[in-house]
Amino acid sequence: MFRKASLALAATLVMAGMALADPIEGNWKTQSGETASISGGGSFSITLKTGKHAGKTIGSLKAAGDGKYAGSITDPATDKTYSGKASISGSTMKMSGCVLGGLICKSQTWHKL
Numbered sequence: 001m002f003r004k005a006s007l008a009l010a011a012t013l014v015m016a017g018m019a020l021a022d023p024i025e026g027n028w029k030t031q032s033g034e035t036a037s038i039s040g041g042g043s044f045s046i047t048l049k050t051g052k053h054a055g056k057t058i059g060s061l062k063a064a065g066d067g068k069y070a071g072s073i074t075d076p077a078t079d080k081t082y083s084g085k086a087s088i089s090g091s092t093m094k095m096s097g098c099v100l101g102g103l104i105c106k107s108q109t110w111h112k113l
Contacts, residue, residue, distance in 0.1 A: 023088050024061070024069060031108040044069065048076060059084055073097040 024044055028036045034051035036058070038044050046059035053076035061071035061084065073084030073095065082097035091112040098105040 022063065023067060024063075024086065024093070027113040028093060028110040029113055030110050035113065036110070043071075046073075053077070061086055 022041070022044070024038050025040070026038060027049065028038060030036055030048075032051075034053075035049040037047050037049050038061075039047075042062065044061045044063075045057055046061070047057045048054050056076050057074075058076050059071060059073040061069040064070045064085075067088040069086040069088075071084050072081050074081045075097070082099055083102065084095065084097050086093050086095050093110045093112070094107055095110055096105045096107040
């Protein structure tokens with residue numbers, strides 16, 4: 001009896017944790033085909049999992065509300081860091097890195113795996 005109750009409690013806690021996960025958390029397919037992992041709470045870290053720069057942290061974002069995030073994004077090929085932002089719509093995320101106060105930006109579209 002105790003074992004069944006423990007398993008039910010554990011399953012409930014796992015489901016509650018999944019319900020509390022932020023939409024940005026998880027694995028994403030980048031525009032160039034690599035997989036990036038986004039994790040954290042409050043401040044989200046972006047780490048490449050596959051490709052030439054696997055294991056490299058390429059960004060940090062904080063929630064700004066309504067599926068939008070702001071922070072910094074690093075180009076893994078050049079190690080240059082830019083002002084970054086992301087917005088999520090369903091299973092698609094638009095990532096942007098900008099310079100000169102947002103005057104010049106480059107964007108990519110990522111898809112949730």
